[in-house]
Amino acid sequence: MRARSYPWLRCVAALALAAIAGLCGFACAQEGELDKSPPKDQSPEQIIQRFAAHEKEWKLVREQYTFRQDITVKTLNGDQALGDYHQVADISYNQGKRVKTVVLGPQPSIVLSPQDLEDLESRASFTIGTDELPLYNVTYVGQQKVDELHCYLFDVAPKLMEKGKRYFQGKIWVDDRDLQIVKNTGKSVPDIRITKRKRVEENLFPQFTTWRQQIEGKYWFPTFSSADDTLHFNSSEMRIKEVLKFTNYKQAGAATTGTAKGN
16 A cells, blocks of 8 residues: 655644643644635545545444553643543454453543543544435535645534434545545534523533544554533533543454554
8 A cells, every 4th residue: 555654643642742741732733725626536425425435444444453542531620620530441343342441440530421421432533434424414615735635624514413312513634545534623412401490401512633543554543632622501611621542553363553653
């Protein structure tokens, strides 16, 4: 396969170091000027169909890999820490089902809702294959460079939001050569507000950005995701910072192959 240079991977490493120091919250990869002209060799719809097919293929390939997942969540009042959650786990797949083995899980000082955990475990690594495509409106925005990668940019939003189901809403950058998602930014929707006995229970969700890295020269795997957002509740505000690192990708039963370094 093609050997390619990805300067933004140095940026991901810098983000990881900043996260360790508690400074993560900035976008490092440089985005170029947006070109709103249509693609030259194929229509936006053809691109959508092709990258969705590749994403479905990637999901099947991912089940052949194991990796380590490191999640850190902090709640803050301004810059003052209020609580944190940290978990490190090894992830594998058994007959298509995700299996998580926790290797580090100190007692958290904040409680995450089931939706929070689901978002961290799944939507941070959002993909939209041909199976999910009918659920979303995918709109071509233009062409844009992210560091040295030339990408097609799309807006993604759910067509309908069924009760009890969670969706991604935001933007995705699709590499124009491999036609796979290399970056996405947005949030999980909907925010949840339920009125019980004249009291509103709120569960709000932050904006996040996830970067992918090419593993073994072909498929793009999520390697780093971060969020630094202020959630506006009816009675108060809360700043939330999240850092997710996905490392040590290797094919199940094989020696380490495409390890994502620097994360």
